[in-house]
Amino acid sequence: MTWVVDNLDLIGRLTVEHLRQSALPILLGLLLSIPLGWLAFRFRLTRGLMLTVVGLLYTIPSLALFALLPPLLGISFLSEINLVIALTIYAVAIMTRFVADALASVEPHVRQAADAVGYGAWRRFWQVDLPLAGPVVLAGLRVTAVSTISLCTVGILIGIDNLGYLFTNGYQRQIVAEILAGVVAVVVIALVIDRLLVVLGRALMPWAGKGA
Amino acid sequence: MRTIRRTTTLVAGAAAALLTLSACGGDSDPLEQDTGDSGEDTASDTIVVGSQAYYSNEIIAEIYAQALEADGFTVERNFSIGQRDAYMPALENGEVQVIPEYTGNLLQYFDPETTATSAEDVYAELANAVPESLAVLEQSPATDQDSYNVTADFAESEGLTSIGDLAGIDGLTVGGPAELEERPYGPQGLADVYGVDVAFEATGDTTVQDLVAGTVDVANVFSADPRIQTEDLVTLEDPEGLFLASNVVPLVGADVVEDVAAVIDPVSAALTPEGLVDLNVQSTEEQRSSEDIAADWLAENGLA
Amino acid sequence: MDLFAEAIAWIFSTDTQSGSLPLSEAIATHLAFTVVSVLIAAVIAVPAGWLVGHTGRGREIAVGLSGAARAVPSFGLVLLLVLVFGVTHKVGASTTAFVLLAIPPILAGAYSGVEAVERRIVDGARAVGMTSSQVLGKVEIPLGLPLLIGGLRSATLQVVATVTLAGYVGSWGLGFYIVQGIQIRDFAQILGAALVIVVLAVLLDLLFALAERAVVPRGVRAGRDGR
Numbered sequence: 097m098t099w100v101v102d103n104l105d106l107i108g109r110l111t112v113e114h115l116r117q118s119a120l121p122i123l124l125g126l127l128l129s130i131p132l133g134w135l136a137f138r139f140r141l142t143r144g145l146m147l148t149v150v151g152l153l154y155t156i157p158s159l160a161l162f163a164l165l166p167p168l169l170g171i172s173f174l175s176e177i178n179l180v181i182a183l184t185i186y187a188v189a190i191m192t193r194f195v196a197d198a199l200a201s202v203e204p205h206v207r208q209a210a211d212a213v214g215y216g217a218w219r220r221f222w223q224v225d226l227p228l229a230g231p232v233v234l235a236g237l238r239v240t241a242v243s244t245i246s247l248c249t250v251g252i253l254i255g256i257d258n259l260g261y262l263f264t265n266g267y268q269r270q271i272v273a274e275i276l277a278g279v280v281a282v283v284v285i286a287l288v289i290d291r292l293l294v295v296l297g298r299a300l301m302p303w304a305g306k307g308a
Numbered sequence: 309m310r311t312i313r314r315t316t317t318l319v320a321g322a323a324a325a326l327l328t329l330s331a332c333g334g335d336s337d338p339l340e341q342d343t344g345d346s347g348e349d350t351a352s353d354t355i356v357v358g359s360q361a362y363y364s365n366e367i368i369a370e371i372y373a374q375a376l377e378a379d380g381f382t383v384e385r386n387f388s389i390g391q392r393d394a395y396m397p398a399l400e401n402g403e404v405q406v407i408p409e410y411t412g413n414l415l416q417y418f419d420p421e422t423t424a425t426s427a428e429d430v431y432a433e434l435a436n437a438v439p440e441s442l443a444v445l446e447q448s449p450a451t452d453q454d455s456y457n458v459t460a461d462f463a464e465s466e467g468l469t470s471i472g473d474l475a476g477i478d479g480l481t482v483g484g485p486a487e488l489e490e491r492p493y494g495p496q497g498l499a500d501v502y503g504v505d506v507a508f509e510a511t512g513d514t515t516v517q518d519l520v521a522g523t524v525d526v527a528n529v530f531s532a533d534p535r536i537q538t539e540d541l542v543t544l545e546d547p548e549g550l551f552l553a554s555n556v557v558p559l560v561g562a563d564v565v566e567d568v569a570a571v572i573d574p575v576s577a578a579l580t581p582e583g584l585v586d587l588n589v590q591s592t593e594e595q596r597s598s599e600d601i602a603a604d605w606l607a608e609n610g611l612a
Numbered sequence: 613m614d615l616f617a618e619a620i621a622w623i624f625s626t627d628t629q630s631g632s633l634p635l636s637e638a639i640a641t642h643l644a645f646t647v648v649s650v651l652i653a654a655v656i657a658v659p660a661g662w663l664v665g666h667t668g669r670g671r672e673i674a675v676g677l678s679g680a681a682r683a684v685p686s687f688g689l690v691l692l693l694v695l696v697f698g699v700t701h702k703v704g705a706s707t708t709a710f711v712l713l714a715i716p717p718i719l720a721g722a723y724s725g726v727e728a729v730e731r732r733i734v735d736g737a738r739a740v741g742m743t744s745s746q747v748l749g750k751v752e753i754p755l756g757l758p759l760l761i762g763g764l765r766s767a768t769l770q771v772v773a774t775v776t777l778a779g780y781v782g783s784w785g786l787g788f789y790i791v792q793g794i795q796i797r798d799f800a801q802i803l804g805a806a807l808v809i810v811v812l813a814v815l816l817d818l819l820f821a822l823a824e825r826a827v828v829p830r831g832v833r834a835g836r837d838g839r
Contacts, residue, residue, distance in 0.1 A: 157787065158773070159777065167799050246685040252361075263688040264388075275691050279688040282685045487792055
């Protein structure tokens with residue numbers, strides 16, 4: 097474990113990088129999946145198609161997607177944008193289903209009551225449907241956050257430095273402690289972010305049950 | 309309605325939290341990747357040093373970086389950016405300005421048909437082969453070239469000293485990185501040049517361990533790998549020049565040659581073949597960081 | 613969309629069938645990693661999940677462990693285990709990492725399937741004199757099958773995509789082509805291999821969809837008997 101002690105600054109630096117790279121895809125995943133999830137929930141026709149497409153996206157191997165984005169989009173191979181776009185695609189793939197399920201979990205009579213007291217569709221969505229769907233959306237956001245932080249490490253194979261650097265560098269130099277430090281650091285930050293989201297959810301959605 | 313208004317802020321709140329996170333980047337981060345704007349302002353004293361995703365290359369890059377810093381340059385490190393085919397476009401467009409390279413492999417990249425094999429010929433051809441936007445500085449005596457290796461036991465039992473001695477042995481498997489299969493010196497080259505027929509097994513970064521464990525019979529190992537000594541491997545001679553001589557050489561942007569040559573040329577001159585193996589030993593055996601290894605080496609050689 | 617045409621051409625080119633790792637062998641090893649990992653994970657997670665769902669005990673632990681397992685980066689774990697187990701056990705090391713990946717969704721499918729059985733049905737089964745293990749075996753497990761298969765389905769889809777990483781440590785699976793393709797910048801090869809993986813995933817998904825359909829009527833029938 098002396099390796100860890102000697103390299104705390106490197107681990108710290110890579111952890112900050114890692115969080116920075118993961119944050120934007122998690123956020124974009126949440127924002128993009130709300131309209132997509134609503135489309136899937138609202139229209140029977142789009143539901144099957146939408147959920148099939150996002151399901152398919154999730155089966156694209158991350159390593160291939162990271163490597164293919166530069167030629168497909170015409171961006172630099174070294175650009176972090178590759179990683180951000182790829183991770184956003186996976187985040188949307190996970191979140192859309194959760195948002196659709198969350199909206200479906202709102203009881204119809206609540207919606208009818210909102211209609212009855214004169215809510216328009218737009219206002220009802222933001223003030224009734226989404227708040228009540230919140231706990232399930234939050235559950236999806238937690239899964240997305242943990243998965244994004246874990247998947248981010250594969251970025252090292254296309255030259256994006258983050259905690260994944262400790263995996264490949266440790267593997268080359270045969271330093272078990274280095275790889276282990278990377279794995280532990282990823283798990284720790286994933287679980288910390290997960291806890292933060294729970295706390296945030298409780299603060300913002302006091303009506304949610306303990307299950308959230 | 310109070311609760312409801314609070315909710316719409318779930319999204320907003322999460323957004324704010326995550327944005328804050330994504331905003332706190334590490335500007336001072338040596339592994340920082342955001343080099344988007346550095347391509348343009350190369351004229352001033354900021355130099356972007358890159359490295360391959362290879363620990364030994366990263367040590368050399370760190371030596372360049374610290375030597376440049378000691379001379380007053382501001383250095384941005386963009387290390388571990390993959391293999392040649394991946395980073396070459398970034399060098400050509402100026403995203404990266406200095407990277408440690410290897411003459412033989414680099415020449416083969418620009419001119420796959422080359423017939424040069426000696427260090428002098430390779431370097432001379434390389435100087436002409438690099439694109440106009442790039443240049444190579446003086447080559448170092450230190451070499452780190454591909455080589456085929458067998459265990460001492462296998463060499464003894466089969467009487468092997470040269471690659472050609474492998475011809476006629478049945479059921480040989482050669483191990484190396486996945487791309488070896490497609491390289492000119494890979495299985496096809498072995499068959500064409502030496503009449504040696506081998507199966508190929510991708511062994512990634514554990515090629516030496518796989519050789520020692522017996523998974524493969526012949527291993528493609530870099531000649532500066534300390535384990536050739538420590539694991540008692542025999543490097544097979546290559547009289548036909550399947551492998552090109554591959555000395556350490558800095559590949560730099562043509563526009564920064566004048567700035568950096570005075571700093572990096574002495575580094576290249578001081579780096580010996582044994583010295584390079586020693587740097588690698590410090591990284592793998594002693595598990596020291598490349599920063600420490602580079603700093604000590606520069607001090608010992610009176611270059612910083 | 614030249615690249616797609618080239619990728620398709622790569623899949624069907626004779627070189628792809630005859631290299632050091634022929635495509636058929638890559639597909640076979642890729643599927644073998646997937647199936648074996650999911651099976652081992654099922655042997656561990658299904659009984660554990662049923663027990664948690666039936667007794668209601670250990671749910672917190674199961675949820676917590678699943679959450680932590682989800683956070684473990686498979687890529688790092690594969691490399692770590694190869695170093696720890698030794699290079700002669702690369703297959704075992706990779707499989708272990710994929711098993712860990714597959715456990716959380718299967719565990720969740722198993723316990724949520726049992727938990728989702730209506731209280732009234734379980735009470736009814738007890739009322740007609742079923743023992744606790746009969747309730748589990750004859751009522752809760754059959755009725756929970758659709759959710760369990762859903763868990764197996766999502767585990768399989770995750771594993772089939774992630775087995776790609778095994779190509780970083782050795783000559784197997786479709787990941788080998790992707791790892792090699794990245795090093796030699798052969799995008800047709802990368803995309804071709806990725807397309808084959810997606811097709812495999814779709815086929816596996818279809819199998820599970822059929823299986824889910826097959827168990828639902830039986831489950832419903834079992835439910836009626838219980839009532």
